[in-house]
Amino acid sequence: xxxxxxxxxxxxxxxxWFFIIVFELALYGALDGADLGxxxxxxxxxxxxxxxxMIESISPLWYANETWLVVAGASLFGAFPLAYAIVxxxxxxxxxxxxxxxxxxxxxxxxGPLSRNRGAWDKAFAVGSAVAIVGEACIVGGxxxxxxxxxEVFIGGPWDWAHPLTAFVVIxxxxxxxxxxxxxxxxxxxxxxxxxxYSLFKIASTSAFVMFILTMVTIxxxxxxxxxxxxxxxxxxxxxxxxxxxxxxxxxxxxxSRSGSLERAPYVMSIVIFALALGGVSVGIFPFIIPxxxxxxxxxxxxxxxxFMLFGVGLLVPVILIYNMYMHGVFxxxxxx
Amino acid sequence: xxxxxxxxMLSRALFALTTIFHMLWPLMSIGxxxxxxxxxxxxxxxxxxxxxxHLRFWAKVFLLTFGIGVASGVxxxxxxxxxxxxxxxxxxxxxxNILGFEAAMAFALEAAFLAIFMFGWRRVPKAVHLLSxxxxxxxxxxxxxxxxxxNSWMQVPTGVSIVGGRVNIVDYGKAVFNPLFGxxxxxxxxACLETTLFMVAGISARYVLKGRNAEFFLRSFKIALxxxxxxxxxxxxxxxxxxxKVVAYxxxxxxxxxANWSTNPPGTGAPFAVLALPDKEREENRWSLEVPNLLSxxxxxxxxxxxPGLRDFPPEDRPPVGLPFYAFRxxxxxxxxxxxxxxxxxxxxxxxxxxSGVRPRSGLFWTAWYLGSPLGFLATELxxxxxxxxRQPWIIYGLMRTSEGxxxxxAHAALVSLIAFGAVYTALFVLFLVFAGRILExxxxxxxxxxxMRSGTTARAPRMPRGGHP
Numbered sequence: 070x071x072x073x074x075x076x077x078x079x080x081x082x083x084x085x086w087f088f089i090i091v092f093e094l095a096l097y098g099a100l101d102g103a104d105l106g107x108x109x110x111x112x113x114x115x116x117x118x119x120x121x122x123m124i125e126s127i128s129p130l131w132y133a134n135e136t137w138l139v140v141a142g143a144s145l146f147g148a149f150p151l152a153y154a155i156v157x158x159x160x161x162x163x164x165x166x167x168x169x170x171x172x173x174x175x176x177x178x179x180x181g182p183l184s185r186n187r188g189a190w191d192k193a194f195a196v197g198s199a200v201a202i203v204g205e206a207c208i209v210g211g212x213x214x215x216x217x218x219x220x221e222v223f224i225g226g227p228w229d230w231a232h233p234l235t236a237f238v239v240i241x242x243x244x245x246x247x248x249x250x251x252x253x254x255x256x257x258x259x260x261x262x263x264x265x266x267y268s269l270f271k272i273a274s275t276s277a278f279v280m281f282i283l284t285m286v287t288i289x290x291x292x293x294x295x296x297x298x299x300x301x302x303x304x305x306x307x308x309x310x311x312x313x314x315x316x317x318x319x320x321x322x323x324x325x326s327r328s329g330s331l332e333r334a335p336y337v338m339s340i341v342i343f344a345l346a347l348g349g350v351s352v353g354i355f356p357f358i359i360p361x362x363x364x365x366x367x368x369x370x371x372x373x374x375x376x377f378m379l380f381g382v383g384l385l386v387p388v389i390l391i392y393n394m395y396m397h398g399v400f401x402x403x404x405x406x
Numbered sequence: 407x408x409x410x411x412x413x414x415m416l417s418r419a420l421f422a423l424t425t426i427f428h429m430l431w432p433l434m435s436i437g438x439x440x441x442x443x444x445x446x447x448x449x450x451x452x453x454x455x456x457x458x459x460h461l462r463f464w465a466k467v468f469l470l471t472f473g474i475g476v477a478s479g480v481x482x483x484x485x486x487x488x489x490x491x492x493x494x495x496x497x498x499x500x501x502x503n504i505l506g507f508e509a510a511m512a513f514a515l516e517a518a519f520l521a522i523f524m525f526g527w528r529r530v531p532k533a534v535h536l537l538s539x540x541x542x543x544x545x546x547x548x549x550x551x552x553x554x555x556x557n558s559w560m561q562v563p564t565g566v567s568i569v570g571g572r573v574n575i576v577d578y579g580k581a582v583f584n585p586l587f588g589x590x591x592x593x594x595x596x597a598c599l600e601t602t603l604f605m606v607a608g609i610s611a612r613y614v615l616k617g618r619n620a621e622f623f624l625r626s627f628k629i630a631l632x633x634x635x636x637x638x639x640x641x642x643x644x645x646x647x648x649x650x651k652v653v654a655y656x657x658x659x660x661x662x663x664x665a666n667w668s669t670n671p672p673g674t675g676a677p678f679a680v681l682a683l684p685d686k687e688r689e690e691n692r693w694s695l696e697v698p699n700l701l702s703x704x705x706x707x708x709x710x711x712x713x714p715g716l717r718d719f720p721p722e723d724r725p726p727v728g729l730p731f732y733a734f735r736x737x738x739x740x741x742x743x744x745x746x747x748x749x750x751x752x753x754x755x756x757x758x759x760x761x762s763g764v765r766p767r768s769g770l771f772w773t774a775w776y777l778g779s780p781l782g783f784l785a786t787e788l789x790x791x792x793x794x795x796x797r798q799p800w801i802i803y804g805l806m807r808t809s810e811g812x813x814x815x816x817a818h819a820a821l822v823s824l825i826a827f828g829a830v831y832t833a834l835f836v837l838f839l840v841f842a843g844r845i846l847e848x849x850x851x852x853x854x855x856x857x858x859m860r861s862g863t864t865a866r867a868p869r870m871p872r873g874g875h876p
Contacts, residue, residue: 129525132476133517140514142483143506150498150572157487157494158813164484165823169830172477176834179473183841221571222491227819370499373575378503382510389514396518399529 082375083365086148087358089383090141091351096390097137098347099249099340104131106250108174108198109243110269111191119262120191126257126404128178133393135171140382140389147378151221151368152358158223159216160208160230167204173197199243206242210235213284213350214291216359220367234287241280245343248273252335255326257404263332270326270335274342278319281346288353294361299353307352315345414812416820417489420827422794424481426787427831431475433786436550436595437602438468439543442523444629446539450532455856460626463850464606469524470842474834476517481827483509489820493801493811497573500566500581501556508552516545532859547595554591555582561793562586562655563802573802585655589648596641597789601782603630603637604744607751608779609846611772619849627775628760631751638748642741646704652796653705653713656803659796661716662725663734664701665691668715675699676713680735684727689717725798733788733795740785747778 104127114120127134146153157164174197181190211230218224251270255263289296299308322338325331354360358368369375409415441464449457483505486494494502519541522530526538565580566573575581607630610623653660661667665684670676678700682691702711716724754760754771797803801811 129521132473133514133521135476135480136509136514136517139480139483140506140509142480143502143509146483146486146494146498146502147504147506148502150502151495153487153498153502154491154495154813157484158491158815161488161813161815161819161823164488165826168481168484169826171480172830172834175473175477176837179470180837180841183470183844221495223814227816370503371574373578374499374503377578378506381503382506385510385514389510389518392515393518396521399522399526 080366082372082379083148083369084355085379085383086144086369086375087355087365088351089386090144090148091347093137093141093144093386095344095347097134097141098246098343100134100137101131102246102343103127103249103253103336104134105174105198105202106246106248106273107254108195108250109202109247110250110254110266112195112199113269115261115265117188117191119265122258122262122404123254124178124181124191124194126254129400130397131175131178133396135175136389140386144378144382147382148370148375149358149365149368150370152363155216155218155223155359155363156208156212159218159225160211162227163204163207163211163230165204167201167208170197170199170201170204174201202242202246203239206239207231207235209242210238212359213238213288213354215361218359218362220363234284234291237280237284237287241277241284244273244277244280245346248277248339249336249343252326252339256332256336259403259405267326267335271323274319274322274326274335274339278342285350285353292361295353311345311349315342315349318342318345411817411821413489413815413817413820414809416817416824417485417812417815418808420489420820420824421482421485423824423827423831424478424485425790425794427835428475428478428482429787429790430783430835431471431478432546432550433598433601433783434471434605435468435475436543436546436598437600437605438464438471439539439546440599440633441602441606441629442468443539443543446536450536450859456622456625458856459622459850459852464626465524466845467842470838470845472520474838478831478834479513487813489813489815490801490811491813493806496568496571496806496811497560497802499573500559500575501573504552504556504559504582508549508556512545512548512552514545516542516549519545527857535859550595550598551591554594555587557793558586558590559584560802561590561797563805566805568805573805586651589644589651593641593644593648593789594786596637596644597782597786599633600637600641600744601786603634604747604782605779606630607634608776611775611779612846613849615769615772615776622850624761628755631748631755634744634748635752638741638745642745645738645741650705650707656796657714658716658719658723659725659730659792660705661714661719662727662730662796663792664713665694665727665731666701666713666715667691667717669718670702670710670713670715672712673710675703675709676701676705676711678704679731682731684731686727723799725796730792730796733791737785737788737792740781740788744778744781744785747774751775 107123107127111120111123114123142153145156173193177190177193177197181187181194184190207230210232214230214232214234216223216225217229248270251266251273254266255270258266289299298304318338318341322335322342325334325338356364356366358365370378410419442461445457445461445464449455449461486501486505519538522538523535523542526535530538559581562584563573563581564584565577565582566575568574607627610627610630613623614620614627649660649663652663665679665682666676667684667690675698677696677698679691679694679696682694685692699709701713703709705711705713716727750771751760754768759768799807799809801808
């Protein structure tokens with residue numbers, strides 16, 4: 070009874086923490102997502118010079134951007150230890166793939182400029198980025214497709230995450246992060262590189278959007294629970310509203326990036342779409358943190374920890390944002406060859 | 407050895423491998439960050455551009471260590487969930503919370519200001535640049551602070567109780583500021599400084615030996631020496647306090663560190679084994695070289711202090727003995743060697759003989775310092791081996807066994823990840839040596855123009871810097 074009472078008192082705090090973590094992940098996707106997307110795009114660069122400009126545009130920024138992954142991971146660990154334990158245990162292989170990809174991305178950016186064989190390191194950077202995206206997508210796909218657990222520990226097998234839904238998510242992430250990357254490059258470059266990224270951006274954003282819709286349509290077929298939850302009143306109206314907003318945003322994105330004169334619009338709109346998509350999915354599965362078995366309530370730390378962390382971590386998020394905005398401001402402007 | 411190919415042992419091996427590798431980089435980045443603060447302050451104060459050259463030279467090494475540090479640190483955070491899910495589930499309320507503090511307060515700070523410090527030379531005014539430099543040092547140190555907080559709690563888990571299979575924090579203050587925290591953080595932080603001092607001094611000694619940029623590197627050497635004069639003796643004092651805390655709070659670990667099997671009877675002193683061959687089956691040392699009463703003295707600063715021996719603990723609660731025993735001895739020995747080298751250099755300096763031009767007569771001195779450059783790394787890694795192996799068989803001392811903390815894993819997945827990380831980290835280590843070697847081979851850059859650092863506080867918005875790394 071005491072535990073139940075505590076759970077009830079926790080309710081708003083658990084929700085707050087769930088959405089703080091979603092916010093941290095959104096920032097990670099918007100910032101490091103662009104870095105990783107640029108890694109994939111660098112495979113298609115016309116020559117060394119263009120590839121150099123692309124890498125240059127992120128070389129001061131990537132580690133600060135990767136910070137958000139670490140902050141989100143640690144927030145999840147502290148606020149929802151049960152979810153952290155079950156998710157990372159179940160998704161051992163995808164997480165390993167992501168980690169190895171991130172290591173390759175990082176060290177090739179560090180070693181490349183010192184190497185006599187720059188080309189090989191630039192390739193390692195591209196491959197590392199792509200591998201990291203695939204790993205991250207498999208994690209998300211794995212969570213959405215369901216994780217077997219007994220409420221305490223993971224009880225499935227190591228390959229459970231390899232599900233058709235995960236394939237959709239992987240393709241969607243590759244296009245989605247490439248969308249971020251090309252939009253960022255449109256903002257940071259000029260001339261031929263910029264023009265090329267305008268066209269890549271249109272392909273990537275359209276494909277990403279299609280994959281997102283496909284994924285969203287598939288989820289209810291996997292977990293009947295969501296059919297009930299999403300189609301109940303008033304949720305069905307919110308669902309319609311969400312669909313209208315995200316379709317309208319996508320139309321606006323295509324419209325604004327058509328002119329070619331608004332250099333920031335593609336990146337801004339990509340972030341809006343990404344945040345809407347992530348926010349939509351998160352609201353859709355809430356209060357589950359591992360759908361459809363573990364809720365935020367059953368995974369959460371006690372109230373005291375959630376409160377303590379709210380001051381030590383949650384309230385710091387805006388502070389981190391402020392000095393990161395200053396840092397990004399220091400490096401604003403075009404990258405030239 | 408089928409016993410090794412279990413998820414438990416493979417997970418332990420993976421964690422050992424990844425922490426041993428990761429430890430190398432913060433060991434350099436905290437110390438180098440302090441050097442860079444010193445150089446930048448000297449540059450602004452004296453307006454002598456030679457300090458700018460020092461700053462840029464060591465910053466190049468710093469950037470290389472930072473990148474690998476980030477890349478190898480993220481896996482550690484994830485491994486708690488991947489390989490130690492039951493531990494994470496049980497202890498996340500406190501442990502994950504502290505890692506959250508580390509990420510949000512320290513790591514984020516360091517990463518953002520490092521960008522400004524490294525790439526913002528012509529973009530921000532003087533004050534902002536120096537502030538970024540200080541923030542990098544502060545962020546790196548704060549990272550160590552919280553990580554040591556989390557680890558010390560695993561050693562002495564005060565302020566909590568276990569309710570329904572989960573750690574429940576009874577007293578936050580007691581859990582964070584547990585009895586080991588202050589001394590452990592100090593010991594580690596000083597280790598970071600001392601390791602870097604000896605690395606910088608060792609590299610400088612190499613240049614002096616070769617007669618290349620000798621004047622330049624004599625300056626780096628002297629700066630390192632000034633700090634070492636404070637750090638080297640202080641570290642021995644803190645080490646002593648730290649060891650006595652272990653005796654007080656983790657007696658089984660202390661007994662293993664000293665290969666001390668039997669408790670000394672009242673009225674007698676416990677002898678200190680300088681060397682020994684511990685035998686787990688016979689519960690004694692096959693042979694040992696002992697100094698009477700010294701262990702009582704070291705443990706309690708009295709000649710007859712009662713030091714519990716391993717036989718006082720049930721066999722299933724005893725840590726391994728051989729590794730902690732020898733690792734501890736080598737670490738302590740290195741600490742004294744470092745102190746001796748510092749005093750040697752100080753004596754030379756005060757005698758006016760610490761100059762770059764007299765190669766033949768001081769060849770031994772500079773060679774010793776050159777060979778001393780990896781000493782700090784070795785001592786710190788050994789110290790961690792004592793701390794972590796000595797904590798066994800517990801993952802949270804006295805509360806949860808390591809075997810209870812492991813994930814539901816297939817041995818195959820664990821083995822493949824161990825091999826993958828082993829291969830990748832070996833390659834990274836070799837590549838680091840190659841590329842750091844290139845930075846050192848190229849030597850300091852005296853040709854590039856010194857950036858005109860402006861006063862004031864407003865950023866200007868010029869173009870992006872060219873050529874990747876500065």
